[in-house]
Amino acid sequence: MPLIHVAQLCKTYQVPEREAGLGAALRSLVRRKTRAVKAVDAISFDIDAGEVVGFLGPNGAGKTTTLKMLSGLLHPTGGAASVLGFQPQRREAAFLRQITLVMGNRNQLQWDIPALDSFELNRTIYALPAAEFRRTRDEYIALMEVGDLVRKPVRNLSLGERMKMELIGALLHRPQVLFLDEPTLGLDVTMQRRLRAFVAEYNRRTGATVLLTSHYMADVEALCKRVLVIHHGRLLYDGGLSGLAERFAAYKTIGVTLDADTAGAVAWDAYGEVVERDGAHVRLRVPKAETARMTAQLLADQPVIDLTVEDPPIEDVIERVFAAGTAEASHA
Amino acid sequence: MLHIARLTWNFFRIGILNELQYRANFFIQLLQSLIALAVGLVGLSLVFSHTTALGGWSRPELLAVMGVHLMMGGLIRMTIQPNMQRLMGDVREGTLDYALTKPADSQALVSVRQIQLWQGVDVLMGLGVLAVATLQLQAVLSIRVALAFVAALLCGGLMVYAFWLILTTGAFWVIRMEHIVELFDGVYAAGRYPVSLYPDWLRTGLTFLVPVAFAVTVPAEAITGRLTSTTLLQAFGLALALLAVARWFWFFGLRHYAGASA
Incomplete structure (x- = not known):
């Protein structure tokens, strides 16, 4: 009980x-x-x-x-x-x-x-x-x-x-x-x-x-x-x-660090939306389904020093849940 | 019952702690009480400069009524009124939620939380006036009379409490009810004279709508040797009935309580 x-x-x-x-x-x-x-x-x-x-x-x-x-x-x-x-x-x-x-x-x-x-x-x-x-x-x-x-x-x-x-x-x-x-x-x-x-x-x-x-x-x-x-x-x-x-986030964030010389020349938009750029470190927003493919591509194309994949901040997720809930309610 | 008694005592203690922080209030209250007393005495002497009796009440007898009026008014403002005002505030602000999640009888809890100590000045002054009146009456205060007086006072007080609780429970539906305090004060002022002096419709109102007659006139009747045992029994019965109604209405109100929103 x-x-x-x-x-x-x-x-x-x-x-x-x-x-x-x-x-x-x-x-x-x-x-x-x-x-x-x-x-x-x-x-x-x-x-x-x-x-x-x-x-x-x-x-x-x-x-x-x-x-x-x-x-x-x-x-x-x-x-x-x-x-x-x-x-x-x-x-x-x-x-x-x-x-x-x-x-x-x-x-x-x-x-x-x-x-x-x-x-x-x-x-x-x-x-x-x-x-x-x-x-x-x-x-x-x-x-x-x-x-x-x-x-x-x-x-x-x-x-x-x-x-x-x-x-x-x-x-x-x-x-x-x-x-x-x-x-x-x-x-x-x-x-x-x-x-x-x-x-x-x-x-x-x-x-x-x-x-x-x-x-x-x-x-x-x-x-x-x-x-x-x-x-x-x-x-x-x-x-x-x-x-x-996992259930509600539609995207993930990929953090990539290259060496300073190459970073400037890369066309980042081809991989995803740039959220933050700080010298050689770049954070990209990528649709969740694309995460694996983009990660592989980045590793293949660029001389990557460091790479992380993160869930978006929980606040963003919650906001999405509420937005979804509102849409659902207005359909009902 | 023991639990309620302990609670009452503890709230009383804390109420005193609270009030002792505002000593200036004591002097303000003393001044107010003295003014009220002076106004009352001047009123009486004006009346009795024209006549020796008012509706069968002599001057010292009316003085006794005034004493009871002062004393009961003080008691009401010391114990009943502050609790009911706090209850109204709690309903408006949603803090009643805290009282309702405590393992104690909710009606008892909301009725003993607050005390305005300095209103006790009126109670003492009323007692003083009453003492002077009894001396002037040269009445013999037998134990029987004293007991009848205390019983009448208790019944009257309980009726006023029940009346107040019924009104205040209305706050569950009508959120703003502060003005009923002034309304009550206005009607209570009429109790300065015995209700028998008033026309029928007003007397009925002061007896059964707002129990001023039972709160003031009936105890005064006890002191002046007019109280019949029938009246006292009526007072007792009515007090019980009003208390029962108030309690039923309180729990009825609670079921409808929606609380102030988040």
Whole structure:
């Protein structure tokens, strides 16, 4: 039995709809028109205990809605979900005690008091034994290296420092399932890396399951072996990150290094599109199907010193997936 | 229950920590309370410069009503109102999600998170006015009267809480509801006088629409020896009924909660 089981899960919102302008606004007072918007449209997947899964999709794809259904905040309009054997929307205490939800754009720590006091509050909410609570808290504080910050009022912390505290607060009850919605939003690269490392370490120590959404591919690349790509509420891809490039990338990049004298005389356009040229080093974009042939030709034609074949950056791949998804949706 | 009690205590402690950082608020509140008290006293003496009784209520009796009004108002603004305002804000900003993913009774949790300590000044001042009124009344405060008063106060407070929660739950559908705070304050101001002084339609409204009568007049009746056991039982029954409705409506609202979008 998988830890998270999602079958044909749907969520439809009724959104009020009206034309712009005063007349339309007045009309809508009397008769409110609504339109059904399918935020999540029959998605299915299973996640096993201990997996760290990345949830990718553009804004409005249905990622947050899915996370909210899995954490019990929203009632699905169709299909079924089970997390740890519970039906999330019933919000049983035994279920809520084992999960946590972190949203990068919203904080839950009390603004005017030090984080330590907010942690204490969580101890009461989760009814944690004092000794165990202190051990966990101090362990996290050491891991995050925030010992000198926990006594400052939260409002005096930087965004990154605050996010560290948020994460500590959200994990004090040692949840088995983590729903992280853009946890690194707006943070600088170093801070992103710290938070990532913390989540990875937590997963390693506790074997917890993590479902993560992020717009920063670095988060996903560093943490997730598996990704779910969702667009317009539908699941487009479920599998390894590398498989994503294999399936959706239409081209590869060939990096070639010649000696400086020959490089200038070569007609590169015959081999592929030049993406970058730096003295004797050239990067070419080649259709995926042509990669092998072009590589052979380059090696045969030119005095090659070094040659590499790379997948395009994952951001480019994702963009292609979304573009494909949009085309698919508009055909449907 | 024990869990809720612990939670309440912890939030109370943190609320005090929060409020102690804003000591200036204490003096502002003190000033506000004194002004409110002065206005109330001037109003009373104006009325009683023309007459010796108002609808059967003597001057010290009306003073008692004023005391209860001040005290209950302080209690409402100290405990009920800040929680409900925070709840409205949480619904608007989506931070309610955090409260709803906690393993605690959601209604209890959203009802005990906030406290405005300095509003306690009104509570103390109300108690003071009430003490003066009782002295002037030269009434003997038996244990029975004291218990009836506390019971009436409790029922009235619970009714106001249930009333507020029902209104606030409306925020699940109507996102902007801040103005109901002013609406409530306006109606509550009417409670400064016993509701029996008002015309029928207004009295009914102040009893059953907004439970001002039960929050102020009924406890004051207890102090002034007018409270019948029937009224107290009614208050008790109505408080229970309103609480049940509020709880049902809260969970009904939660099922419709769509959350603020990402």
